[in-house]
Amino acid sequence: MTRRLAVLVPALFAALFAVLGPPAAGLVRAQPAAAAARGPCQAVEFEGQPYTVCTIDLRRERVRLFWLGADGLPYGSLSSLADRQGRGLSFAMNAGMYDKGQAPVGLYVEDGREMKGVSTANGPGNFHLKPNGVFYVKGDRAGVLDTSRYLRAKAAPDFATQSGPMLVIEGKIHPKISADGPSQKIRNGVGVREGGRVAVFAISERPVTFGAFARLFKDSLGCRNALFLDGSVSSLYAPGLGRSDLSRPLGPLVGAVGK
DSSP: OHHHHHHHHHHHHHHHHHHHOOHHHHHHHHHHHHHHHTSSEEEEEETTEEEEEEEEETTTEEEEEEOBOTTSSBOOSHHHHHHHHGGGEEEEEEOSOBOTTSOBSSOEEETTEEEEOOOOOOOSSGGGSSSOEEEEEETTEEEEEEHHHHHHHTOOOSEEEEESOEEEETTEEOTTOOTTOSOOBOEEEEEEEGGGTEEEEEEESSOBOHHHHHHIIIIISOOSEEEEEEESSOOEEEGGGTEEOOOSOOOOEEEEEEO
16 A cells, blocks of 8 residues: 555645646746736845845836935835835835934935035044035936035035945946955945846845945946945845844935836
């Protein structure tokens, strides 16, 4: 009886396989594709490290910044932003450095109104690793410029947030970022391409160095200019992937909504 079962069981599975095909393998491959089709974010691997990259075409979606809600208080979290914005929010992440009161450290512009001025001060920390820079949106174009160039450009943006350091400057990695330094953190940032028509946001899924993160934007994502947004608190809302990260209280947020 035991030998007979040993023969029949493989034969039964072989028959099912012939009729139904390999269901488990098919499902594993289909799930990421289906998730990617529901939103702008997808998994990317670069230099053996996993990232999630969210690509926004500004001709189809509107990229905007969020800080204070209608009650005058910071949204504070991605879940709070998602609850108030509803299903039209296709993606969001933290959007620059902030102080203990969740206020932006540097420039912050929302709906054309400058709510915090540009900072050109020197100081400690990543924000002051010059050149730092500004991510901004004006109409259906976005830009990333180092702070001095942004000031000279007089862009008058609809939305803008200042952070630092710059990761990529005119196709070259920030001169003070080493190829692979000792600091490894979960990091997020933003770059632009196609003449500013496309904004590219990325977050690492594991701690990475500044050098690795900068190379992602330069060599894999094709961004001539890219800006570091933050580390450690980096978090992502991507409903198409079923993802809404928890984090410490956040300051400025960036998201994409339908036009």
